[in-house]
Structures are given as structure tokens and as C-alpha cells.
Amino acid sequence: MKTLNIIKIGGNVIDNSENLYHFLKDFTALSGYKILVHGGGKVATQLAETLGIETKLVDGRRITDIETLRVVTMVYGGLINKNIVAQLQHFGNNAIGLTGADGNFIRATKRPVAAIDYGFVGDIDEKSVDGEGIGKLMEAGFTPVFSALTHDGEGQLLNTNADTIASALAVALSGMFETTLIYCFEKKGVLIDINDDDSIIRDIDPVRYEELKKKQIIHSGMLPKLDNAFTAIACGVKAVVIGRSDDLGELKQSKPFGTRLSKNI
Amino acid sequence: MKTLNIIKIGGNVIDNSENLYHFLKDFTALSGYKILVHGGGKVATQLAETLGIETKLVDGRRITDIETLRVVTMVYGGLINKNIVAQLQHFGNNAIGLTGADGNFIRATKRPVAAIDYGFVGDIDEKSVDGEGIGKLMEAGFTPVFSALTHDGEGQLLNTNADTIASALAVALSGMFETTLIYCFEKKGVLIDINDDDSIIRDIDPVRYEELKKKQIIHSGMLPKLDNAFTAIACGVKAVVIGRSDDLGELKQSKPFGTRLSKNI
Numbered sequence: 001m002k003t004l005n006i007i008k009i010g011g012n013v014i015d016n017s018e019n020l021y022h023f024l025k026d027f028t029a030l031s032g033y034k035i036l037v038h039g040g041g042k043v044a045t046q047l048a049e050t051l052g053i054e055t056k057l058v059d060g061r062r063i064t065d066i067e068t069l070r071v072v073t074m075v076y077g078g079l080i081n082k083n084i085v086a087q088l089q090h091f092g093n094n095a096i097g098l099t100g101a102d103g104n105f106i107r108a109t110k111r112p113v114a115a116i117d118y119g120f121v122g123d124i125d126e127k128s129v130d131g132e133g134i135g136k137l138m139e140a141g142f143t144p145v146f147s148a149l150t151h152d153g154e155g156q157l158l159n160t161n162a163d164t165i166a167s168a169l170a171v172a173l174s175g176m177f178e179t180t181l182i183y184c185f186e187k188k189g190v191l192i193d194i195n196d197d198d199s200i201i202r203d204i205d206p207v208r209y210e211e212l213k214k215k216q217i218i219h220s221g222m223l224p225k226l227d228n229a230f231t232a233i234a235c236g237v238k239a240v241v242i243g244r245s246d247d248l249g250e251l252k253q254s255k256p257f258g259t260r261l262s263k264n265i
Numbered sequence: 266m267k268t269l270n271i272i273k274i275g276g277n278v279i280d281n282s283e284n285l286y287h288f289l290k291d292f293t294a295l296s297g298y299k300i301l302v303h304g305g306g307k308v309a310t311q312l313a314e315t316l317g318i319e320t321k322l323v324d325g326r327r328i329t330d331i332e333t334l335r336v337v338t339m340v341y342g343g344l345i346n347k348n349i350v351a352q353l354q355h356f357g358n359n360a361i362g363l364t365g366a367d368g369n370f371i372r373a374t375k376r377p378v379a380a381i382d383y384g385f386v387g388d389i390d391e392k393s394v395d396g397e398g399i400g401k402l403m404e405a406g407f408t409p410v411f412s413a414l415t416h417d418g419e420g421q422l423l424n425t426n427a428d429t430i431a432s433a434l435a436v437a438l439s440g441m442f443e444t445t446l447i448y449c450f451e452k453k454g455v456l457i458d459i460n461d462d463d464s465i466i467r468d469i470d471p472v473r474y475e476e477l478k479k480k481q482i483i484h485s486g487m488l489p490k491l492d493n494a495f496t497a498i499a500c501g502v503k504a505v506v507i508g509r510s511d512d513l514g515e516l517k518q519s520k521p522f523g524t525r526l527s528k529n530i
Contacts, residue, residue: 047339050316070344074312078343079335082414082422086366090420096368101351102361103407136405142368149347155355157347 003032004138004177005251008166009184013245014041014080023184024084026248028091033138033177035169036095036145038084039162044075064119064159072159076147084145096142100150101157103137105130106165108150108158122150122158124168131172163225167232174236181237182258183225184245189259190226192217202256203265206230229261238262268297269403269442270516273431274449278510279306279345288449289349291513293356298403298442300434301360301410303349304427309340329384329424337424341412349410361407365415366422368402370395371430373415373423387415387423389433396437428490432497439501446502447523448490449510454524455491457482467521468530471495494526503527 007027013019027036044062045055048071056063064072081097088095100106100122106129108122134144146169148162163183170181189200204212209226212218218226229240243258250257272292278284292301310320313336321328329337346362353360365371365387371394373387399409411434413427428448435446454465469477474491477483483491494505508523515522 073347074339074343076343077347078339078341082338082342082364082366085364086416086422087420089366089369089416089418094369095366096363097366098361099347099350101347101354104354104359140401140405151351151354153354155352157351 001176001178004034004173004179005030005032005182006035006037006166006170006173006179007182007184007248008037008039008162009245010039010162011041012186013184014038015043019245020084021087023245023248024087024093025091026245026252028088028093029249029252031252034143035134035138035173036084036143037148037162037166037169038076038080038145039148040072040076040080043079044072047071047075058116058118061118061121061161062159063117064121066120069120069157069159073149073157077149081145081147088143088145093143094141095145096137097145097147099147099157100124100160100165103130103133104151104153105134106146106150106160106168107153108160110152110156110158120156120158122152122160124150124160124164126168126171129168129172131169131176134169135173135176163228167228167237170232170237171235174238179237180239180241181229181232182241182243182248183229184248185242186244188244188247189242190218190222201259204259204261205263205265208265209261226261233261233263266441266443269299269438269444270295270297270447271300271302271431271435271438271444272447272449272513273302273304273427274510275304275427276306277451278449279303280308284510285349286352288510288513289352289358290356291510291517293353293358294514294517296517299408300399300403301349301408302413302427302431302434303341303345303410304413305337305341305345308344309337312336312340323381323383326383326386326426327424328382329386331385334385334422334424338414338422342414346410346412353408353410358408359406360410361402362410362412364412364422365389365425365430368395368398369416369418370399371411371415371425371433372418373425375417375421375423385421385423387417387425389415389425389429391433391436394433394437396434396441399434400438400441428493432493432502435497435502436500439503444502445504445506446494446497447506447508447513448494449513450507451509453509453512454507455483455487466524469524469526470528470530473530474526491526498526498528
């Protein structure tokens, strides 16, 4: 089976043009099929501020009223996405910038209003993810670059968590490709000692994960990230890797990179 | 040879959500292959104003400094393009939103600074237009929707006239498709009497064009539009049609629509 790397980057790469430049260069150098998924970074918040739109976050999730949706559509779908595409083209990587609306690749449902009204936020309809269509695009030589937007099929764009988009794509494509899902974040990996950047746990399988949770080495913020990763693995994704974007070059040199989660160590 | 309609819309369609809705519905109903090219409308100017960026126009062309380029990348490439795509998906048209950077489909050169410095404005490298790649995308079932942005291949996005993008696409694709280029504007077509909306000249060939110019029936603002149209026809485009977006439905009913320019009447 052909290999596919799906890499998700967030603010710590996007907000720093030098980091972004080096990341995109390393991304281009990776062999095999690849997909990039990016979130938004600070630019959307800054633009909203300048326009006098108040940014409301609940548990780190942006409340997306209609004005905020306009901002994220402009910033995620336009400014960030198209500049990444132009930069990748410069490196010789035939990128094509997408939202879930493009090619009807990812549909979502507007999150129902309960205790909190998240506004125009989408929860992905997992069965809607068109792995076959995206696969065809890659086989035609294009590198998909997804921004954190989907649509509901009724003409409405929806702000959608980039981690979730990356994971839904990985699951949908794992039938066709040997798929590795890579989350870039600010640390070198999952650490035994949060104060020691080199105490990286290289491999975790579900058994080890339970041990690490019991010993409280993994706790709080990392738990949902790893829970979601093991769910993706249970759905067919070969491995989920968590690491720092600067170290991505190591992958090319077949060096260990970040923390690798998989079914069996 | 398969037929292809390339349709360009501007502010008078984009700025009016009802016009846009009906246009996109009619566009979806057209048979054969199709491409949509859109300009920017008033939204970019309004956003620039809100952000305190001065809009400078010379002969109707926007001077694109780096701040203005950010605005048009957000508005053309993000807000307008992705909302059009989501709306087309709603109508069952499998649209995919693009700039010239996506798929490296259209490269341009930053306009050299002469008497006027246009800033980040691109002049299309006509040989760069990847008709084959765009053709493959259409044959895979996608409808390309281009915004008025290209890139220079060095990582720089460039603001590029939408009429010119439409015409460059038509020329590049005319070897593979029987291509008609349709410009939507505010009039029903080229008029004999500017005050009589029904005095449409239905067909113009180069001989008739010369007569109409001599009689000063066609003059001023229409001249560059028609000159460019006849250049596209000389380069292989089957016909250029100029008409009003509301009347596009007529095309489907095989009724006469707008003014048709071609080699032979």
C-alpha cells in the first residue's frame, strides 16, 4: 500500500514566518503522498480585534458568530491557505488549497445549541469525507492543503477544528493508503518530565498508554489529544505522531521524530 | 470536441446576494464543462476602508500595496471564492475554488514599475497557463472557480485582472475544448443605442466590428473589451459573448443571449 503522511500545523508554526518557511521546506522534502491541514493562529484574532469583533473562547474553542465566520473564512481560507500554497509551489510542491466545501470533500453539521451556542461551528459528518476524491487528486499529482473550514451542503460554510479535520481525513484515507497522522505542537513529543524537553517517550501503544495515565505521567491537556489519536488508530490509521515542526526534517533522515502512537510498539 | 463555457462575473453579480444566487443556479444548469472566474466587487474596498487602508485606483485598476494584497487575498481568495463554492455545492455543482497558485495553474510576473507603480499586480505569463491540468480536473468531475489572484512561482501572490484570467484560460483550453468565453456585465449586450436596452447587436465579426467602430456605434469603454475579445478569438476561442447575468438562463433554452463575437457570423 502507498504511504500517506497527513500533517497538522497550528499557531506556533503559522504565526512565525521563519518557522513556517522551514516547515514547508521540510514538508516538501517528505517522500510519498502528503496532506497539510492548518489552523488559524493569531491573525484571525488580530483581524477580528481591528474590526471591533469581540473574540469569545469557551474551552479554547472560538464562538463563531456570523461576523467571526467572515473573518475566519477570509483568514483561514484566503490569507493563510493561499500564501502556504504559493510558498509550497515555490518549493516545487504542487499544492492545491482547499476547504471542506471544495470538491464537497468534507461536510459537517452546525453544532446544535445546548448550554453553549458555538455559532457557525461544524461537527464533521465522518461518512461524508470523500477519501476517494481526495485520493484521485493526490494521484493526479496534487498536494491537498486544507484550512479549518467545512460546509453543510446547504451553502453554509462552518468553522471546524483543524485537529478533527486531520483525524477525519486520516481515517477516511486509511483504506487506500498506509496513513500516518502527524500533529505538530510546541513540544518535542510526549514528555516523561514536562521540564525536560529531551525526556521524550518514543513509542506508546494502548497498554503503555494506560500505564502512563495511571502513573499520572500523562494528564490534563494531553488526554483528549491522545484519546483522539487512539480512536483514529482503532479506525485504521497506522500511527499518530506528535512532535515539534522544527524536527520534521528528522523523519526524512529516518531518525526518531516525536512520540509515535500505534496499535503495537 | 467537448464544449466548455468560461464565465466571468464582476461586482454587479457578486455585490448583490440575490443576483449571485440566481446566477449560480443558472450557471449550474448549463450543460457541458464550465469554469467560473470572479472579480472582487465592493467588499474588498469596504474592508480596506474599515482597516484604514486607502484604495488607490488608476484607470480603474487597483494599486496593490502589500496591505491591499492581504485584503484582496482574504476577500477574493477566501470570503467570495469559498462562499461561491459552498453555494454551488448546494446546487449540486461539484465546485473547487482556486487561485492561479493552486495547482500552479496560472503564473504571472509582477508588473514592472514605470510611470505608475501598480504594486503587487500580476501580468499573466500566457504560456504558463496549465490547460492540461485544468482539463484533467474538469474531467475528474470538478468545476473550477477562479478568483482574481495568481502567483509568480517564487512564493508571491499577485492581484490579477479577472477579465484577463478568463481570457487566458479560454485561450489555453481552446485546443482541448470548443470554448466560449462569456463576460457578464450590467448591459444586455453591445447596444446600437445606449439608451435603448433592447437594441442589442446579436452578432459581430471582425468586418462588422470595423464598420461599427467607423460609425462610432462602438466607442470608448467598450473598445478594449472587444479588442481583447477578438484577440482571444484569433487565438482559437470559438466565441466571446457579452451579456447580462440575469439573462444567462436563456442560453440553456437556446435563446439568443447577449452579443456574440466570433470569426464568422
